[in-house]
Structures are given as structure tokens and as C-alpha cells.
Amino acid sequence: MPAIAxxxxxxxxxxxxxxxxxxxxxxxxxxAVVFVHGLALYLLRGRNHxxxxxxxxxxxxxxxxxxxxxxxxxxxxxxxxxAEDRGEAVLDGRIASLPVESGHVVRFLFEVPGEIxxxxxxxxxxxxxPQVRPGETWRxxxxxxxxxxxxxxxxxxxxxxxxQQGVGAVATVRPGPENRRxxxxxxxxxxxxxxxxxxxxxxRAQAERRPFHGVLMALAxxxxxxxxxxxxxxxxATGTNHLMAISGLHIGLMAGLGFALINLLWRRLPGAALxxxxxxxGALGAILTGTLYALLAGLSVPTQRALVMLCVTMIAVWLGRxxxxxxxxxxxxxAVLLFDPAAVLGxxxxxxxAAVAVILMAVSGRLRPPSGWYAAAVIQVVVAxxxxxxxxxxxxxxxxxxxxxxFLAVPIVGLAVVPVTLLAAxxxxxxxxxxxxxxxxxxxxxxxxxxxxxxxxxxxxxxxQAARPAWVLALASLGIVLWLAPRGLPGRALAPALCxxxxxxxxxxxxxxxxRLTLLDVGQGLAAVxxxxxxxxxxxxxxxxxxxxxxGDAVVVPFLRHxxxxxxxxxxxxxxxxxxxxxxxxxxxxxxxxxxxxxxGRTQDQVPALDCERGTRWQWDGVEFxxxxxxxxxxxDNVSSCVLRVSGPGGxxxxxxxxxxxxxxxxxxxxxxxLHSEVLVVPHHGARDAASEAFLDAVSPQLALxxxxxxxxxxxxxxxxxxxxxxxxxxxxxxxxxxxxxxxxFPGEPIRSPPxxxxxxxxxxxxx
Numbered sequence: 011m012p013a014i015a016x017x018x019x020x021x022x023x024x025x026x027x028x029x030x031x032x033x034x035x036x037x038x039x040x041x042a043v044v045f046v047h048g049l050a051l052y053l054l055r056g057r058n059h060x061x062x063x064x065x066x067x068x069x070x071x072x073x074x075x076x077x078x079x080x081x082x083x084x085x086x087x088x089x090x091x092x093a094e095d096r097g098e099a100v101l102d103g104r105i106a107s108l109p110v111e112s113g114h115v116v117r118f119l120f121e122v123p124g125e126i127x128x129x130x131x132x133x134x135x136x137x138x139x140p141q142v143r144p145g146e147t148w149r150x151x152x153x154x155x156x157x158x159x160x161x162x163x164x165x166x167x168x169x170x171x172x173x174q175q176g177v178g179a180v181a182t183v184r185p186g187p188e189n190r191r192x193x194x195x196x197x198x199x200x201x202x203x204x205x206x207x208x209x210x211x212x213x214r215a216q217a218e219r220r221p222f223h224g225v226l227m228a229l230a231x232x233x234x235x236x237x238x239x240x241x242x243x244x245x246x247a248t249g250t251n252h253l254m255a256i257s258g259l260h261i262g263l264m265a266g267l268g269f270a271l272i273n274l275l276w277r278r279l280p281g282a283a284l285x286x287x288x289x290x291x292g293a294l295g296a297i298l299t300g301t302l303y304a305l306l307a308g309l310s311v312p313t314q315r316a317l318v319m320l321c322v323t324m325i326a327v328w329l330g331r332x333x334x335x336x337x338x339x340x341x342x343x344x345a346v347l348l349f350d351p352a353a354v355l356g357x358x359x360x361x362x363x364a365a366v367a368v369i370l371m372a373v374s375g376r377l378r379p380p381s382g383w384y385a386a387a388v389i390q391v392v393v394a395x396x397x398x399x400x401x402x403x404x405x406x407x408x409x410x411x412x413x414x415x416x417f418l419a420v421p422i423v424g425l426a427v428v429p430v431t432l433l434a435a436x437x438x439x440x441x442x443x444x445x446x447x448x449x450x451x452x453x454x455x456x457x458x459x460x461x462x463x464x465x466x467x468x469x470x471x472x473x474x475q476a477a478r479p480a481w482v483l484a485l486a487s488l489g490i491v492l493w494l495a496p497r498g499l500p501g502r503a504l505a506p507a508l509c510x511x512x513x514x515x516x517x518x519x520x521x522x523x524x525x526r527l528t529l530l531d532v533g534q535g536l537a538a539v540x541x542x543x544x545x546x547x548x549x550x551x552x553x554x555x556x557x558x559x560x561x562g563d564a565v566v567v568p569f570l571r572h573x574x575x576x577x578x579x580x581x582x583x584x585x586x587x588x589x590x591x592x593x594x595x596x597x598x599x600x601x602x603x604x605x606x607x608x609x610x611g612r613t614q615d616q617v618p619a620l621d622c623e624r625g626t627r628w629q630w631d632g633v634e635f636x637x638x639x640x641x642x643x644x645x646x647d648n649v650s651s652c653v654l655r656v657s658g659p660g661g662x663x664x665x666x667x668x669x670x671x672x673x674x675x676x677x678x679x680x681x682x683x684x685l686h687s688e689v690l691v692v693p694h695h696g697a698r699d700a701a702s703e704a705f706l707d708a709v710s711p712q713l714a715l716x717x718x719x720x721x722x723x724x725x726x727x728x729x730x731x732x733x734x735x736x737x738x739x740x741x742x743x744x745x746x747x748x749x750x751x752x753x754x755x756f757p758g759e760p761i762r763s764p765p766x767x768x769x770x771x772x773x774x775x776x777x778x
Contacts (some may be wrong), residue, residue, distance in 0.1 A: 015340035017069040021158050022351045032082055042074075048089025080351040084774065098153050100188050103148050104128065105195075108203045108210070108308060110235045114556045118142060118178070120150070130176055132157075135183040136556070140191075140680040144207060145200020147155040147193040156777055158720045160531045161749030161768040162565050164406060164572025167355075174352050175310050202305050205439065206231040209306075212438030212445055220449060222456040228254045229428050230435040232307035239599075240712040244460075247467035249412025250419050255358065256307035261300045263424040264432075265324075268292075268299025293324040306435070309348070312358045319362075322339030335370050339363070357404040361397055368396030371494035371697065390417045397489050399483045400510075406571040407475040411466040419459050427455045477574030478512060486512040516574065518543045523632035523659050524756035529691060530569060531745040531767070532561040534719030534726075535589035538665060538691065540568065540656055545579045545630040546570070549654060549665050554592030562593025567600045569750070573768035577601065579630070582622065583608035584667030591615040608652050622652035624680060632757075633658040638684065639669060639677045648694065653681075659757035661688035664709055668694040674705055685709045688755055688761055692716045692735075692742075696727020706734055713741050713753070713763060720746040720777075 025032075097215050107119035118141045120131045133152065135142075141147065157180050159168025172180070183189060195204060209231050217223045217236075224236030234254055243655055245251040251261065272295025276288040297320065304317045322342040343363060346353055353359045372392040373385070390413040401408040409415070430452040438445035466472060478486075489508030492501060496519050520543045530537040532552030540547040548570075552561030568579070581603050583591045597603065603754070608622045626637040639653035651667030664687035669677060674693070690711035694700035695718045714735050718726035727744065748766025755761055768776065 011337045011342040013065055013069050014072045015343045016090050017072030018076035018079075018344055018347060019354070021073040021078075022080040022347050023354050024073075025077050025080035025084065026773065027353070028774055029776075031774045032081060034081075034085075046629075046764075051330070075375060076104055076347065076351075079348065083351045089756055098151060100151050100182060101131075102147065102149050102151060102192060103131070104138060105144050105148065105200065107232075108144060108206050109142050112235055112557045116142065117140075118182070120148075120152075121173075132172065132175075132177045132180045133183060137185075139183070143195060143200070144203030145195025146191055147597060149187040149188055149190055149192050151184040151188050153184050154179055154181045155721075156180075158777055160533065160561070160565055161766070161776070162530050162569050163750060163767055163771075164341065164568040164570075165531075166390075166568070167773075170355050170774050171441050172774065174355050178598050203308065206233070206306060206308060209435045209438055210216030212435070212442045213449065215442055216446060216449055220453040222453050222460070223449075224632065225254065225456055226431045226434070226449065226452055229256070229260070229423070230306070230431045232256045232310055232313065244467040247409060247411075248415035248463045250415050250463060250493050252361075253419060253423050256303070256310070256313050256631045258318075259302060259420070259424060260307075261313065261320055262470060263428065264303045265296035265300035265320050267429070269296035290328050293327045296327075297321055297324050303432075306432075311353065311356065312362075314350065315346050315353055315359060315362065318349050319347075322409070339366055339370065357400070358768070360400055360404070364397055364400055365393050368392050368490075368494060370624070371396075386421075387413075387417060390414075390420075390648055392494060396494065399487045399490070402476055403483060406477050406568075406574075407473055409472060410474050411469060415463055415466050418462050422455065422459050427459070430455065432605075473646055475576050476512075476515070477572055482511045482516075485509075510540040520631075521756055522756075524754070525631075525633045525656060525658055525663075526752040527656070527663050527755070528569070528688065529715050529717055529745055529751045529753075530561075530565055531749045532565050532593070532717065533746075534695065534722050534724065535561065535592070536584070536667070536691075536695070536717045537561060537566055537593065538717075539566070539573075540663075541573070541575070542631040542633045546575050546577070547580045547582060547630075547635070548578050548597065549582050549594030550584050550590040550667070551581070551597055553589040554596075560593045560596040562596025562598075563600045564593075564596070566593060566597055570601060578603045580604060581606045582652060582654060584622075584653075584665075585648065586646045587648070587668065590667065636684075638681045639666075639673065641676065641680075649676075651693070653677060655684070655687060656755075657687075658755060660755040661760060661761050663687055663691070663755065664711075664755065665691050666693040670694050670697065670700045674700075674702060678704060678708055682708065687711060689713045689715065689755070690740075692727060692731065695724070696731045697724070698728040698730055701725075701731055701734065703734060706738060706740075709736075711740055712741070713761065714751075715751055716742065716744045716746075718744055718746045722746070 095587070095756055101122050103120045103122035105118055106121040109116050109118040114136060116135045118133055122131060123129070123131060131152070131154070133150070157169050157172045157177070159166070195201075210227055210233050213220070213223045213227045213230070214236070220226065221603065222241075224234070224238060225241060227236055228234040235252065242251070245254060269292040273288050273292030276282050276286075282288075282291070300317055300320045304313045319342040322345050323338055326338045326341070346359070359734040363601045369389055369392065372388060394409075394412045398408050432446050434445035434448035434452055436445075437448065475746045483510045489505040492499065492508070493505040495502055520541055523541050524543070526541045528539045528541075530539065530552070535552040536550040538549040539550040540549065543619050548566060551566055554560035578597065578601055581597060583594055583606070585591070585608070607620045621642075622637055622640070623642050624639050630655060634657050636655045636657070637652060638655055640650045644650040648668040648670055649672045651673060653667060653669055654665045656663045664685060666677075672694060683710040687709050688711060690709050690713070692701050692714050696716045716727045718724070727742070732742060743763075743766070745751060745766070747768070749768030749771075750761040751763065751766045753761060753763045764770065
């Protein structure tokens with residue numbers, strides 16, 4: 011059974027890696043595999059077959075079936091619609107989720123039956139939105155868009171996340187008289203979400219008295235929008251952020267509580283055991299308790315996965331098959347993948363099953379398995395070590411203090427904070443004030459845990475950030491499996507040697523005298539990273555959005571961690587416009603920065619700040635950095651943009667910010683021929699008046715890069731700019747089309763620039 015489950019998982023995973031969906035003919039592949047194998051057995055009849063032949067057949071068939079099942083599931087998520095599929099429409103639909111407020115925007119899922127090709131739309135209502143409640147029917151004027159997220163190495167795959175949620179389009183509400191409520195919620199439509207909303211409103215009413223009200227809302231109903239950034243930072247640093255996602259741990263704890271209570275009650279009811287054994291009654295109680303909690307949590311994707319796993323486990327209890335835990339885990343894996351093949355897209359899927367697997371490896375096959383508090387400590391250590399390769403794959407970091415943090419946080423949160431929080435939520439449904447006392451107790455309990463977590467998060471070694479090649483992570487995974495295996499297994503002594511490369515930083519990928527420019531995809535904005543052999547410069551940081559998202563910590567920091575960079579040697583802000591400087595605070599809050607340069611630097615005091623003035627030069631690892639503009643005492647606007655030229659033996663790159671008009675003319679007078687560069691980041695995102703004929707003559711680039719928003723109403727890069735570059739034979743590339751673009755300028759080699767990240771990392775749900 012484990013081999014079949016792993017084969018099915020492999021087949022599903024292979025399908026999800028495809029840039030385009032294969033032909034439907036592949037649905038027939040399992041039959042073809044079975045036919046070929048059967049034919050081979052017929053032709054070889056009467057001969058002895060090796061012992062592995064039969065398991066190998068089942069494994070190959072499982073891979074094929076998994077691939078075909080995932081392909082069948084993805085039929086409604088074919089290649090993304092063309093970029094032109096956008097526009098305004100007045101649609102009638104139902105509010106299908108709990109509205110989430112963030113900054114000046116309210117977001118919710120909108121179900122529109124049969125109106126357009128997408129069943130679910132993720133709607134954002136900016137400004138002063140009226141109160142919308144789950145289950146209500148609304149008529150809305152929507153500006154529809156094809157889902158489009160940033161595409162950067164190490165970044166969050168927004169389009170893949172929408173694919174997991176079953177969302178096929180996104181939209182914003184346009185002002186207009188058509189926007190109105192058509193009917194209130196009736197019957198079962200949105201009933202669970204309306205209950206969840208009442209709980210959220212109950213906790214919010216006590217927010218001023220409860221510093222952890224956002225945490226309690228997350229534990230009660232899975233609403234995480236009110237958790238502060240400070241709390242999130244501590245959870246991430248201590249490896250306890252999984253406590254804020256209602257998934258396997260929470261569902262399992264509540265199901266275990268339901269099992270124990272029903273089992274105990276059943277044994278005390280005369281004659282009950284004659285009708286149904288207490289253990290089976292407990293299994294039903296566990297499923298009922300877990301289902302109720304999952305409904306209260308909104309049946310999110312992780313919650314659905316946990317509920318499926320719970321049902322499989324309780325069926326095994328009902329059938330008396332709990333003595334074979336690996337088979338139970340395999341069936342649970344198959345059930346989750348049959349229910350939702352897209353589950354493999356989320357790191358939570360891999361982490362949850364891997365956690366159970368390493369626990370089983372640590373406690374099974376032993377003559378004396380650990381017990382009591384010692385067992386709890388062992389489990390925390392093996393989970394932390396066993397999940398390290400997966401955490402580095404998905405997040406490029408792991409928490410060193412996670413075993414200490416979870417040893418205390420898991421039992422207190424799971425056995426005390428969650429039950430008391432749910433009691434408070436239940437009483438709030440009767441009357442908001444009735445839940446005040448248990449809410450205060452839950453808040454106090456969380457505050458007690460917080461003292462320990464905050465202390466651990468403040469330790470200098472709390473997080474280990476590392477980017478390692480795939481072969482290193484594969485060797486480490488094998489080493490961890492051998493380490494967890496029972497003593498006496500051949501090759502177990504190799505475990506430390508296999509894990510050793512994980513601790514060894516990889517050599518620099520940039521040679522001395524060379525550098526790498528990465529123009530990141532931040533939409534309508536600019537963020538670039540220049541890496542020399544041992545130094546890193548960040549030029550601009552992209553925008554901050556009204557919702558609270560900023561591309562500094564959403565794009566730039568994940569990219570730096572993906573590259574194995576743990577420190578920014580210089581942060582240079584060309585000027586103070588939001589689309590260039592909005593993400594700076596996010597970088598400063600998430601990563602050490604040695605110095606800030608640019609006009610923006612005068613407005614903050616977190617790190618040493620220097621003005622950006624022409625004539626400034628410095629060298630890193632044989633690469634020269636020279637600021638060509640502005641003159642001293644200029645302002646903080648487009649014409650005053652900080653213009654940087656990076657040059658080495660392999661060529662030069664010019665980063666001019668938004669310089670145009672007067673700024674461009676002064677720059678030309680001062681720099682002249684010094685502007686010549688093989689690579690140009692087109693100023694002002696390619697606006698009509700940017701990159702004049704004289705400017706392009708002076709720079710004379712071979713490659714031009716534009717950082718612009720996808721289908722932006724600004725129309726960047728402008729047709730006239732495109733024409734000026736085309737007339738000179740300059741290759742023009744755009745982050746809106748390609749995602750992040752990398753350029754390698756190495757000594758003794760021609761300038762290399764592979765296809766953008768949206769092309770090389772494309773999956774079938776991504777737009778062109």
C-alpha cells in the first residue's frame with residue numbers, strides 16, 4: 011500500500027509540474043500500462059519472475075493513474091485565458107465566503123452561476139464598502155481580470171494559490187448605481203459563514219481589552235486577518251506559525267477530545283456497548299467533533315485535508331486496522347489526493363504528511379518506544395529535524411528553536427487555549443458579553459505562552475536561513491531517513507555524512523569582477539538586485555499597497571533568501587515615489603541592511619543613511635558602482651532620481667530610476683559618454699517622454715529592460731519608446747510579460763540573459 015500511495019502521489023505531482031495541460035488522450039494511460047504489462051507476463055509465462063516485478067507493476071500503474079486523475083481534475087483549469095479577457099460586467103451572485111477586511115479593502119468570494127466561464131471570483135471592494143454578509147445575493151459592477159501575480163524566484167505563487175481555491179478570475183468593484191443587495195441570506199446559504207462572522211464580530215468587540223484577539227479569532231474560526239505583524243514574526247521565528255492554521259493538529263486534538271468523551275460516556279451507559287462498541291462510538295464522536303470544528307474554520311483547503319485524514323483514520327479504528335499505521339497513512343494520502351489533487355501545490359500538504367511520517371519512523375519498529383514527556387520531547391526534535399529539508403525547499407529558512415517552542419506551545423494551545431476559545435465563541439453566539447470571561451482566560455493563556463515564544467524569537471540563532479542546491483537537500487533527506495530508521499539497518503552510519511553538505515554554504519555563483527542583475531517583477535514599480543561575488547545592492551523596492559502588502563517583504567526579501575543572501579550591503583532608493591520606495595520599510599524590518607542611500611534615506615533613522623549625489627563611487631569584488639545623478643541638494647522627484655551605473659570587465663548596466671525631462675538633460679550634460687552601457691533599465695517604466703533619442707544615443711544599449719504592470723492603464727512601455735528602441739535594434743524585455751529577468755555580466759563572457767521566471771517556471775495555471 012505505501013508503494014501504491016507514493017506512486018499515485020508521484021503521478022499527481024508530475025501533472026502539476028506541466029507548463030501546459032497534456033492531451034486528454036493521456037487519460038487512457040493506466041489502461042495502456044496495464045495492457046503492456048499483461049502482454050509481457052503472457053509472453054513470459056512459465057518463467058520465474060523476480061520478487062519486485064509485481065510491486066513494480068502496481069507502482070507504475072499507480073503513477074499513471076495519479077497522473078490521469080490529476081489531469082481529469084485540472085480540466086476546468088486549462089491554460090489560462092488570454093490577457094485580453096478583461097472588462098466590466100454587471101453580475102448577480104452570492105457572497106460565498108467570510109469577508110476579509112484589510113486596510114481600505116474588503117475581499118470575498120463571489121459565486122456567479124452560469125454568467126461567465128468562472129464559477130468563483132475573488133472580489134476586492136476598495137474604499138468605503140457597505141457591509142456584506144455571507145449568503146447574501148448582490149448585483150455588482152465588476153472589473154474582471156485574469157488572475158495575475160508576481161513571478162519571482164522564491165516568491166509566492168498567487169495564481170497557484172487561486173488554483174487551489176478553485177478561483178478562476180479576480181475582480182474589483184466599480185462605483186455605480188447597480189451595486190446593491192438583491193436578497194438577504196436565506197436558509198442554508200452561507201449559514202456556517204454567518205456563524206463565523208458573528209464570532210469574529212464578538213472577538214472584535216473586545217479587541218481593545220484583548221491583545222491576542224487576532225490569534226483567538228484564527229484559532230476559533232480560521233480568520234487570520236487581524237493577527238499583527240509582530241505576532242506573525244514571532245510565530246515564524248519560533249516555528250509555531252502552524253498553530254495559526256486550523257489543520258491536522260487542531261482537528262486531531264479536537265477529534266481526540268471528542269473520541270475520549272464519547273468513549274468514556276458510552277462505557278457508562280448501560281447496554282450501550284451491546285448496540286455499538288465504545289471504540290466505534292468514540293470514532294463517530296471524533297468524526298463529528300472534527301467536522302464541526304472544520305465547518306467553524308470555514309473548510310479551508312488545509313482543513314479539508316485534515317478532515318479527510320481524520321475520517322480515514324477513524325474508519326481504520328472502526329475496522330480495527332490501527333495496528334498498521336503505515337497503511338493507514340497511505341490510505342489517508344490516497345484519499346486526500348483523490349479528494350483534491352491540487353493539494354500538492356501547497357507546502358502544508360507536504361509538511362503535514364512528512365511530519366506524520368517522521369513521527370512513525372521515530373516511534374515504530376522499536377522494542378522500547380519512548381513514552382510520556384520523553385516521547386513528547388523526542389517527537390518535537392525529530393519533527394524539527396525531519397522537516398528541515400522541506401522547510402528549506404519551500405521557505406529557505408527554518409526555526410532552530412522550534413522544538414523548544416512547540417514543546418510548550420502545542421500542549422497549552424491545543425489542550426487549553428483552543429477549547430477555552432471555542433467555549434468563548436459558543437457563548438458569543440448566544441450573547442456577545444457571555445463570552446467575555448472565557449475570552450479573557452484564553453487571552454491570558456496565550457499571553458503566558460507568548461512570554462516563552464517572544465524570548466525564543468529574540469535569540470540571535472532563532473532562525474537558520476539557507477539556500478541549498480536540490481542534490482544537497484536530497485542527500486540530507488536520505489540521511490534523515492537513515493537516522494530515524496531502527497538500529498542495525500545497513501548504511502545507517504552514513505546518516506551524518508549525508509547531512510553534512512546541508513551545513514556547508516554553497517560557493518558563490520558570481521565570479522570576481524562579474525555581477526548579476528535581477529530585475530524583479532513587482533508590477534507597476536521598480537525593484538532590482540545587483541549581486542557581486544560577496545556583496546549585494548538593492549536598487550528600489552517596489553510599491554506598498556493600501557491592503558498592507560508591500561513588495562519589499564513580499565517579493566524582494568523572499569528572492570534574497572532564495573539566493574542565499576542574508577544581508578543587504580546597500581539599499582539605494584532612486585526617489586521617494588511609492589512605486590520605488592514603498593517596499594523599503596519591509597526590507598528593513600526583515601533583513602539586515604548596512605546602509606541606505608538616496609533621498610528617501612533622510613526620512614528614516616533605522617540604519618545609516620547617505621544622500622545620493624553624483625560623483626560618488628565605490629568598488630565591490632572588482633565591480634565599479636558610480637552615481638551619475640543628481641547634483642547636490644536636488645529634490646526628491648522623478649527628475650532627481652538617483653542614477654546608478656554598474657560596470658565590470660564584462661560590460662555595464664545603467665539604472666536611471668524615473669529620470670526624465672530636466673533631469674535627463676542635466677544627466678546628459680554631466681555624464682555624456684560615461685552613460686554608455688550594454689544593458690539599460692528603461693527610465694520611468696518606458697513612459698512616453700522617457701528615454702529620448704539623445705539619451706538612447708548616449709547609452710547605446712544592446713538590451714533594454716522594462717519593469718511595468720501587466721495590462722497597466724499607463725500603457726508602459728509606450729509605443730513611441732518601443733519604436734525608438736526598435737529602430738536601434740535594441741532587444742526589449744518586460745517583467746509584465748516574463749516575470750523576473752536575470753542578466754549575468756561576467757568577465758570574459760558575452761552578456762547572458764535567460765528567459766524570464768514566468769517562462770522558465772511556468773505551470774498550466776499561469777497566464778502567458
